[in-house]
Amino acid sequence: xxxxxxxxxxxxxxxxxxxxxxxxxxxxxxxxxxxxxxxxxxxxxxxxxxxxxxxxxxxxxxxxxxxxxxxxxxxxxxxxxxxxxxxxxxxxxxxxxxxxxxxxxxxxxxxxxxxxxxxxxxxxxxxxxxxxxxxxxxxxxxxxxxxxxxxxxxxxxxxxxxxxxxxxxxxxxxxxxxxxxxxxxxxxxxxxxxxxxxxxxxxxxxxxxxxxxxxxxxxxxxxxxxxxxxxxxxxxxxxxxxxxxxxxxxxxxxxxxxxxxxxxxxxxxxxxxxxxxxxxxxxxxxxxxxxxxxxxxxxxxxxxxxxxxxxxxxxxx
Amino acid sequence: xxxxxxxxxxxxxxxxxxxxxxxxxxxxxxxxxxxxxxxxxxxxxxxxxxxxxxxxxxxxxxxxxxxxxxxxxxxxxxxxxxxxxxxxxxxxxxxxxxxxxxxxxxxxxxxxxxxxxxxxxxxxxxxxxxxxxxxxxxxxxxxxxxxxxxxxxxxxxxxxxxxxxxxxxxxxxxxxxxxxxxxxxxxx
Numbered sequence: 001x002x003x004x005x006x007x008x009x010x011x012x013x014x015x016x017x018x019x020x021x022x023x024x025x026x027x028x029x030x031x032x033x034x035x036x037x038x039x040x041x042x043x044x045x046x047x048x049x050x051x052x053x054x055x056x057x058x059x060x061x062x063x064x065x066x067x068x069x070x071x072x073x074x075x076x077x078x079x080x081x082x083x084x085x086x087x088x089x090x091x092x093x094x095x096x097x098x099x100x101x102x103x104x105x106x107x108x109x110x111x112x113x114x115x116x117x118x119x120x121x122x123x124x125x126x127x128x129x130x131x132x133x134x135x136x137x138x139x140x141x142x143x144x145x146x147x148x149x150x151x152x153x154x155x156x157x158x159x160x161x162x163x164x165x166x167x168x169x170x171x172x173x174x175x176x177x178x179x180x181x182x183x184x185x186x187x188x189x190x191x192x193x194x195x196x197x198x199x200x201x202x203x204x205x206x207x208x209x210x211x212x213x214x215x216x217x218x219x220x221x222x223x224x225x226x227x228x229x230x231x232x233x234x235x236x237x238x239x240x241x242x243x244x245x246x247x248x249x250x251x252x253x254x255x256x257x258x259x260x261x262x263x264x265x266x267x268x269x270x271x272x273x274x275x276x277x278x279x280x281x282x283x284x285x286x287x288x289x290x291x292x293x294x295x296x297x298x299x300x301x302x303x304x305x306x307x308x309x310x311x312x313x314x315x316x317x
Numbered sequence: 318x319x320x321x322x323x324x325x326x327x328x329x330x331x332x333x334x335x336x337x338x339x340x341x342x343x344x345x346x347x348x349x350x351x352x353x354x355x356x357x358x359x360x361x362x363x364x365x366x367x368x369x370x371x372x373x374x375x376x377x378x379x380x381x382x383x384x385x386x387x388x389x390x391x392x393x394x395x396x397x398x399x400x401x402x403x404x405x406x407x408x409x410x411x412x413x414x415x416x417x418x419x420x421x422x423x424x425x426x427x428x429x430x431x432x433x434x435x436x437x438x439x440x441x442x443x444x445x446x447x448x449x450x451x452x453x454x455x456x457x458x459x460x461x462x463x464x465x466x467x468x469x470x471x472x473x474x475x476x477x478x479x480x481x482x483x484x485x486x487x488x489x490x491x492x493x494x495x496x497x498x499x500x501x502x503x504x505x
Contacts, residue, residue, distance in 0.1 A: 026433040035448045035488050036428050039362045039396070042326040061371065063326065063364040098407065098422055099364055100449065122428035122449070145429045279325050279371055280347065 015145065028145025033167035036100065036122065036147060037231035040064055040254055044244065044278050045233070046271060047071050047258040050089065051096035057261075060271035064100040064123070066256065067093045072129050072176030072236075072312075073259035076301070082130040084112040090119050102149070107316040108134020110143075117146040123168070124148050128315040129175045129258075138316060141165030151235065153186045153313050155193035156212035162230055163215040169228070171252070172313040173236020176259050178300030180237040180246065182313060187234055187250045197222050236313075239264070239300065241277030241291045248281035265295025318503055321346045321355030325371035327363020327396060331487040335495040349380050357390035357502040360397030362448070362485050365422065368396055369410030378413060385415045390478045390501045398481040399451050406454065416479040417457035424452035436472065438464050439493060445472060445484035453483060478505060 015029030026032070043063025048054040054065045069085040070078065084105050094101045100122035105112035107126055112133075116124045126139055128151050141148040142165035151172035152158035158169045171190075173183025193212065197219055200208055205223070209216040221229045234247035235256035244255045255278055261271050273290035280286040308314065320336055322329045324345035336343045346352050358381065360368070372378040385391050393401040399422060403414045406421040425432070431448045443464070453471045456462065464473035464482075473482045473494070480501060486494035 024435055027431065028429060029433065031446065031488065032428075032431045032433065032448060035446060035485065036431065038328040038331060038488065039364065039448060041328055041330070041363070042324070043364060043367055058366060061367045063367050094427075098409065099366060100428065117429065120427040120429065147428065275367070275370070276374065283347075 030167065033147030034230055037149070037168035037253075040100070040233075041231060042279060043254045044271075044275050045102065045254070045256045046261055047256070048093065048262070051092045053262055053267075054093045054097045054101075056268050057271060058097045058099050060268055061275035062099060062271065063254070064102055065093065065097060066125065066258075067101055067103045067121075068129075071259040071263060073178075073263050074176075075129060076176040082106075084109070084115065084130070087115060087119055090116070090121065094120060104130055105139075106130045106134075107132040108137050108139060110139045113139050113141075113144060113146075113148075117144055121146060125170075126150050126166070126316075128172060128312045132315050135316075138164050141167075149233070151313070151316075152190065153317065154189045154212075155197070156214045157317055158190060158228065158232070159212065159214035159218045162218055166230070168231050168233070170233040170235040170256055173234065173238070174306070175236045175312055176301075177237050177306070178239040178260060178263075178297065179302055180239070180243045182311075183234045183236045183238060183247060184250065186313075187232075187247060187252055190228070190232065191251055194222065194228060198226060238274075239297050240294075241270075241273045241287060244274050244277045245281040245287050248278060254278065260297070264297050270294050270297075318342065318499075319344050319355050320499065320502055321352060321358040323358060323360045323368070323372075323377070323397075325363075325375065325377075326367045327361040328485070328487055329359075329361045329363075331485075332359050332361050332394075332495075335487050335492055336499070339492055339495060339499060341499050346377070348375060349377055352377055352380060352384075356505070357392070357498070359498070360391065360393040360400055361487065362395035362397065365396040365399040365451075366410050369400060372400070372413075382413050382415065385413075385479060388478050388505055390480070390498070390505055391415055392480040392482075392498045392501075394482050394485055394487060395448065395450055398453075398483050401479060401481055402453075404455075416474065416476050416481060417460060418453050418474055418481070419455035420451045420483075421454050422451050423449050424454075425450055434466055436464050436466055438473065439497075441493075443491060443493070444489055445482075445486075446488045447472075447484050450483050453481075 046057040102123040104127040147167040149168040150161035150166040171186035234252040239260035401415040
């Protein structure tokens, strides 16, 4: 992140320019990273653990799949250390679908991220769902041509991740529970804090940056754009079409569904229903139709029964 | 005049922002009723497989195809270009067959291969943003090629009322291409 007082334009940061035969080709830049996230807007990104699930997700209308070894519900149940997935599994998934493939690496684990980039993963999720590799620092994501998405519980956390080079943000709803309450809380918190920044005078911004623990330049960027500088998805605990519609109405740009699909009774039917709900989120007629007869939703864990130390949202803030 | 923007999935708000800057009235389209209020339609960037499924479930596909045959202007960007083409090499998604070109999806590779290239549009430099872009691999005789990349690949094509770009004009501040579609809509 540049720190000069000069006008900073995010779109000019990162990436490389190669000049061949007088032709300028720019790759891996901020606008290309953020651009892919913009293409995912209004869509559903689904967690999958193998090529078969990835194909079902694609056929159901997912805009991307997230390749991981175990869905969060199982990570929670099994315990132990959760790591980046086997590269062979990621390669299988990449070759089996035409939509973008995302994959998770541990917080701070830059070597895992390098492997993901090498495999051709379209978006890396530096994720609290896996066991953190670094309790203090995140990856410097500007070093990569592959874009990153990171979780955030509030605006300060979102802007710290963007400051490190994350080109997309998602809420840090409590993954693997099927309880949407934390995703709602995080999305609402970010919205409220954004509204405040937009109201403040320039004189007040530095203090607000201090209070949020956020880079000052990004508050200027928010003032300029009138919104968050990157796409913001909901993630964690989304289990039903109505959950997806709720998050869209709160104002997120799209949804991640993790354990909610392949841990439910009829995965394909539920996946299709959540895709419909994410598009037609303001249409109760369609929402009612697609919510009908979906079979059993994932069982779920009530957040209030989870001790604080077991909550993933407290990792890597 | 009202320009419709298909809002089933993708970067439709970015298109809307561009038209707003040109002070043109827009309508986000998620249903046949909304489509019928419009004088033209933009199919935005997004995931073509997703948008294709939603076009079928809303039944917009059939109505749009019929309107396009009657001269209704349609502009597809990236995923939208795939959807309006006559043939998609990968056979998925099933395109609407509005313009006589063949496209190939994700032709340039994965996201790390996405690129920005300076091309020429209306005799001036234009920064074209290609994100997991399709390639126009074949164009029939009646297709007007408005822009190509430096290797000679057509990237902006037009045939009567149908217009397609394999890049994303909605991600730049250069409004010339949106202006062109506004003119296409008002001249129909």
